[in-house]
Amino acid sequence: MPDSQPPFPLADLEAGREAVIVEFKAGRAVTSRLASLGLTPGVRVNMVQNYGRGPLIVTARGTRLALGRGEAAKILVERGNHA
Amino acid sequence: MPDCHAAVAAPERTRLAEAGTPVIALAGQPNMGKSTVFNLLTGLNQHVGNWPGKTVERREGRFDLNGRQALLVDLPGTYSLTANSPEEVIAREFILREKPDLVVAVVSAANLERSLYLVAELAALDAPLVVALNMMDVAEQEGLRVEPHVLEAALGVPVVPMVASKAAGVRELLTVAERVLNGEQAAGPRPPEVRADHCQILAQIEAQIAPHVPAPYPSSWIALKLLEGDAEVTRLMQASMPPETWEAVHDILRAHDDAFLAVASGRYEWIGRLVRAAVTRPRVGQIGLTERLDRWAAHPFWGLVLLAGILGLVFWLTFTIGAPLQAWLEQAAVAPLAGLAAEALTEVPFWLQGLMVDGLIGGVGSVLTFLPILVIFFAAFALLEDVGYMARAAYVMDNLMHLMGLHGKSFLPLFLGFGCNVPAVMGTRVIDSWPARLLTILIAPLVPCTARMAVVAFIAPAFFGANALWVTWGLVLLSLLALVASGALLNRVIFKGQRSAFIMEMPLYHIPNLRTIGLLVWQRSIAFVKKAGTAILAMAMLVWALSYLPGGDLNSSYLARFGQFLEPVGRWMGFDWRLTVALITSFPAKENAIATLGVLFGVSPEAGLTELLAASYSTATALSFLVVTMLFIPCMATVAVTRQETGSWRWTLLSVFLLLALSMAAGAVTYHLAVWMGV
Structure with missing residues (x-):
């Protein structure tokens, strides 16, 4: 693995950066809703807006999604810049 | 590749509609x-x-x-x-x-x-x-x-x-x-398979459940949904299978409770193959219109400024075009119609004339005159929805809604409530979690609707003259503060502070489609008119009867007696029996309060009621009356849809009692505070 940085919450990804989803810490209902909107492990997400508090906007699979900060904290990602 | 999907014999298609109509x-x-x-x-x-x-x-x-x-x-x-x-x-x-x-x-x-x-x-x-x-x-x-x-x-x-x-x-x-x-073209899709590492388990589950799957469900689909952990299908199969067999299946499922993502990933792999084949992307990384607009519209500060501006514009349009139109309809359509009906019905018994003229035309007619205001409001809402702005409004309001344990999506129905609380309660259907939806329904009546604003617009100038505008803004602010406070409290007490997930698509902005908007406005307006023709009609008749019986005179009617009976309660808020009765009659429709006062003071609403009111009541009483009107129990139509949407009288009554207690407490505090301050 060229990237040794441990996975971190999506909520901490800065705007303009890209990452790959590793796993979900959410319950099944939330996970299932995230998946139906295109968020699954292995998918590349782009942080569009993240002001450090309040909701944030990401794009994944060509869709813009608004996520609550609480939900974004339960999605673990790792930097995808090695791809 | 293993074959995950055993062929299922297509069941005989039964016809839903009459033969020949596909x-x-x-x-x-x-x-x-x-x-x-x-x-x-x-x-x-x-x-x-x-x-x-x-x-x-x-x-x-x-x-x-x-x-x-x-x-x-x-x-x-x-x-x-x-x-x-x-x-x-x-x-x-x-x-x-x-x-x-x-x-x-x-x-x-x-x-x-x-x-x-x-x-x-x-x-x-x-x-x-x-x-x-x-x-x-x-x-x-x-x-x-x-x-x-x-x-x-x-x-x-x-x-x-x-x-x-x-x-x-x-x-x-x-x-x-x-x-x-006609069977001339094949339309049987090749369904996706689950990720390879779960194929065997899926086959195993399907083999175990196949003999027990009830019609009309295909057993391959049931197996897939079980693996996904679908609650509904799990319940169905638990009920349809002998306990020991179910236990065996349940053990497999428990050992693979992460299988949901394998199923979802399998679908996206299938999709990925299709997309790679059918789509070519010559350009990448272009900043679209949506991204540029969102830098403002979804900004935590400028987004709120923009939202406030848009709301202001909608209210301005409503009150400069809609309100005069409403007043004109009241004078040019309802009043002459009532006059005509009164003339035409001279031959019939007096009570029937009253029922038709005051009950039907006066009651339902006045509610219907609010249609122009609502049409403008619905049109603005549908336009904002269709261009894709509403998702941004929900997004920037998310922080504020968190105070009540709600998230951004709840803002949309509440916004609709400024026009009328009825579509607001119905609009809560966009909220995906039931507790959040229920909470939004409970606080929706605290959004000041146009009918309440009409009462304020009539009474405030009579007492406050040039300051009426400030009093009006203060009342709106008070309602919204009450909304946030009761939302936060209800969330703590009833919903134990739980919060639902905020996951929402932000659609691309696009040019509005007038056909879609037109149909939406048409359907919402028709729904309102239907309500006016049924629930509101019945209630208007009842209130009229109470105000007419037994002697045919309002001042000695059951309604007046009821008001006099409640007068001691009204006095806490500085009301006499007439204001108490006016408040009670605001239940069928908020703006009835003015009409009732008109009848009780023996004048027509146009001529001199403002002067009479100003001479009869102190400013403290007027202020208290306005506060109570803003926060009082939801109107009858709102109560009816609350019952319909919650499916429960318990929640409906809770909503009524909550607002009753809140409005009376606020009114009493306002009155005594105003008296103490010497207003």
């Missing part, structure tokens, strides 16, 4: 243009109702399918078919149980990867499928080249390119639909 179901995710396609095909020839036993809107319509009639059923817009929401259950149950002759799935060419997820789920349902590949123009603008025939070959079902907003591709869709219905 039934076509329209499926699609939100923001894919499904409604546009539906409106395009059916026009005004559609019926809006509810799905049986559910508060989910059901739309169906008939249209001409190259010479014969077809029934089009609009399934709820859902992202998937997993039992996360009533909408998703309705959509899949309809396809499985009613067996439509054809399912048309609307997908967006500009967002193929995400929108094919629903198709992947539909493909497993064993129904004839046609894909309407919509928004070809948007895809082109974004530099995407989508090849429908490649997608068609890869999917195994007909794919029809469309630009529904410009009515392009409709004829082709109809032609393909007809060919599939």
Whole structure:
């Protein structure tokens, strides 16, 4: 693995950066809703807006999604810049 | 590759409608243009109702399918078919149980990867499928080249390119639909497989459950849903299987409770293959219009400024165009009509004349005069919704809504409440979690509607003159503070501080479709008129009867006696019996308060009531009356829809008592504070 940085919450990804989803810490209902909107492990997400508090906007699979900060904290990602 | 999907014999199709009328179901995710396609095909020839036993809107319509009639059923817009929401259950149950002759799935060419997820789920349902590949123009603008025939070959079902907003591709869709219905074109999709590491487990589950799967469900689909952990299907199979067999299956499922993601990933792998074949992207990394607009519209500060500006504009439009129109209707239509009816009914008994003139025309007529205000409001709302702005409004309001344990989506129905609380309560259907929806229904009546603003607009100038505008703004602010406070309190006390997940698509901005907006305004207005003709009519008659009986004189009627009986309570808030009665009669419709005072003071509302009121009551009493009016129990129509949407009298009564207590307490505090301050 060229990237040794441990996975971190999506909520901490800065705007303009890209990452790959590793796993979900959410319950099944939330996970299932995230998946139906295109968020699954292995998918590349782009942080569009993240002001450090309040909701944030990401794009994944060509869709813009608004996520609550609480939900974004339960999605673990790792930097995808090695791809 | 292992074969995950054992062939299931297609069950005999039973007819939903009369023989010869094919039934076509329209499926699609939100923001894919499904409604546009539906409106395009059916026009005004559609019926809006509810799905049986559910508060989910059901739309169906008939249209001409190259010479014969077809029934089009609009399934709820859902992202998937997993039992996360009533909408998703309705959509899949309809396809499985009613067996439509054809399912048309609307997908967006500009967002193929995400929108094919629903198709992947539909493909497993064993129904004839046609894909309407919509928004070809948007895809082109974004530099995407989508090849429908490649997608068609890869999917195994007909794919029809469309630009529904410009009515392009409709004829082709109809032609393909007809060919599939006539059996001239194959429409059996190749469904996706689960990720390879779960194939065996799926086969194992299917083998165990197959003998117990009740009709009409395909056992392969049931096995898949069990693996996904679908609550609804799990309950079904637990009830249908002998306990020992179920235990064995349950053990397998428990050992693989992460299988949901394997199933979802399998679908996206399937989609990925389709998209790679059918889509070429020459340009990447372009900053679109949406991104540029969102830098402002979704900004935590400028987004709120923009939202405040848009709200201000909508209110300004409502009150400069709608309010005068309302007043004009009251004077030019309702009053002359009442006069005409009074003349025409001189021969009939006096009570019948009163019932018709004061009860029917006066009561229902005055409610209906609010229609212009509502039409403007509905139109503004539908326009903002259609261009894609509403998702941004929800996004920037998310922080504030968190104070009440709600999230951004709850803001949308509350906004609608400024026009009328009735569509606000019905609009809570956009909220996906039930506790959040219930909480929004409970606080929605605290949004000051136009009818309450009409009462304020009449009374405030009589007492406060030039300062009336400030008093009015203060009252609006007070209502909103009460809303946030009671929301926060209810969330703590009843919902134990739980919060639902905020996951929302931000659709691309686009040019509004006037047809879609027009139909939306039309349907919402018709729903309001129907309500006025039924629930409001009945209540107006009842209140009229109480104000007429036993002697035919309001001052000695049951209603007056009731008001006098309650006067000691009214006195806490500085009211005499007349103000108390006025408040009670505001239940059928808030603006009735003015009309009642007019009758009680023996003047017509136009001539001199303001002077009489100013001479009769102190400023403290007036202020208290205004505060109570703003926060008082929801009007009858709102109570009726609250009962309908919650399906429970308990929650409905809680809503009424909550507001009753709140308004009386606020009124008493206002009155005594004002007296103490010497106002």
